[in-house]
Amino acid sequence: MTKKLLHKTSKVYLLFSVMLLIVTAPLFYYITERLYIEETDETLILHKNEFVKYSLPTLKNADIQNWNKYNRNIKIEPFKNSDKDTIFYNSYYDALDAEIEPYRELNASILIEGNPYTYSARINLVEKEDLMKSIAILFLVIISLLLVGLFVITKRLSINLWKPFYETLNQIEKFEIDKSNHPKFTETNIEEFNRLNNSIEKLITKNTSIYHSQREFIENAAHELQTPLAVFQAKIDTLIQNADFTQEQYKMLSSLNDSVSRLNRLNKNLLLLSKMENDIYNEKQTINLNEAIEKHIDFFTEQAKAKTLIIKTEMKEAVAVKSNPVLAEILISNLFLNAIRHNVSDGQVLVTLSNHSLTFSNTGQSQTLVADKLFNRFSKFNPSEQGNGLGLAIIKKIADQNNWKTSYSFANNFHSFSVAF
Amino acid sequence: MKLLLIEDEQELANSIQTYLTGNSFVCEWANNAKTAIDKISTYDYDCILLDLMLPDGNGFEILKELKRQNKTEGVIIISAKETLETRIEGFNLGADDYLTKPFHLSELLVRIQALIRRKNFKGNNLVAFNEIEIDILSKTVRVSTKKIDITKKEIDLLLYLIGNENRVLSKSAIAEHLSGDMADMLDNHDFVYAHIKNLKNKLKVAGCSDYIKTVYGLGYKWQND
Missing domain, CATH: 1.10.287.130 (Signal transduction histidine kinase, dimerisation/phosphotransfer (DHp) domain)
Structure with a gap:
């Protein structure tokens, strides 16, 4: 399947963008999350250090109850049998929002008046989720905008860049060697x-x-x-x-x-x-084909007599076409001549004229001819025949000049040469 | 009858001269435009045969010269050029007929005869040969004053045969003459036989002598025994 060049490049760009998005979005999410958790952990440690430095020296056993009463996020709990500071995820039921919310918690052992306690500080991670969502959305929007922008710009740019190429292509497509419409290429500022x-x-x-x-x-x-x-x-x-x-x-x-x-x-x-080929016969007129055929029938009936052929015509309607009159006559004569020349004794020639085609069918040798070379110059099927091998080439040339189509078929022992208008 | 042949190809000119001389024609030859114009200015001719491509000029110049000198000679252009434009230009400049090379000498002869007949036409345009009389205008043929039933094509053939009296006419020459514009299309000359046979029959029925002789393998000849 062939596609436009621009489609191909655009497709590659698009594919790359989508893949980039798919790969980078989770990566970005993961990295941001890590950064946030690290930040949270550092905050927790900072809080703990501050607590140890400023609050702990003056804290008494009796104050613990009050401390816990007024601090929601930093609690002093009974010792939990752990010497090391531990940071972990935990969930608490939030009565205000009536839902379980994620928290980051730090546990550390402390001594208050010689008794061991566990210091427990926590930070709600709901904020983190919101932030992350916002960051991710922002990221997505920026990246999408960037890609769309890139896509549009490259597309525009490509169209502009390739414009001279398409112009050249157009010119070449219109070029025909036997016509005098030489392509004129405009100078571009691209070397290639x-x-x-x-x-x-x-x-x-x-x-x-x-x-x-x-x-x-x-x-x-x-x-x-x-x-x-x-x-x-x-x-x-x-x-x-x-x-x-x-x-x-x-x-x-x-x-x-x-x-x-x-x-x-x-x-x-x-x-x-x-x-x-030199376009001498380029003047066209409306020609009544019925009349043109009738005009030649006498002459060719005479020619057909030698082979005792029967010429039948089937012309139901008056058919007018645009053509050069000289060429139209030559076309008809050549079709007649071809049908007579390659006929057998006591054979038939059937001329059928309709609104869209003119067909000459004739009896002749009982096998089909090689159709693709038939209309070439000097392609004679039987070299001993009297024809000069130009008749059908002339027919084709005249048809081409009028944008008509020539065709050959063989059926029921009749060779048919058609010109479709 | 005096003819002037203006033709630079010597071999062709010789053949034309040989063929035409003896048909009560005197055929002079000029092989370039200058000689031709000299001759035209000095003598009167009944018919001029003019080639368009001459070594020292264009045949059209000669036509213009004829016009300038108010000459009324009939002119037949014999040229290898066969575009419609050159034909039209030739006719516009006063040529009477146009024959494209190559042509049969017999064809040239009947064209000259027809042209001279038209030029000298004085009310009646008759061709007579012994008991046969052809009225070209009314397209009728009489044998011993009795009108016979004959087609246009047969009259044409008869004129052609009589015009080329005592000449051997090849089948192809006759075929091309009878086909006119379609001559280039012909690749079979068998239909000539049918026409000759019909004409022979009609003349015979009318009590005419048999002037049409068959020349073995080649064609026919109109001969007055």
């Missing part, structure tokens, strides 16, 4: 993108010039061939006027004659293709 743009520009310029010179070559070659072909044709026309040929010589002349007209057609078709 400038490098990218420069290399793409170089690539395009080079390829376009190669493409142009190739196209020119085909056009020039076809054009230059016309004069020698004209001479060839004229010489044959002159030569056959001689009366005294043997049958063998007549046969040779005849095949020479056929070859020169084939060469001629090939050349004209090549010229046609290069003209189309």
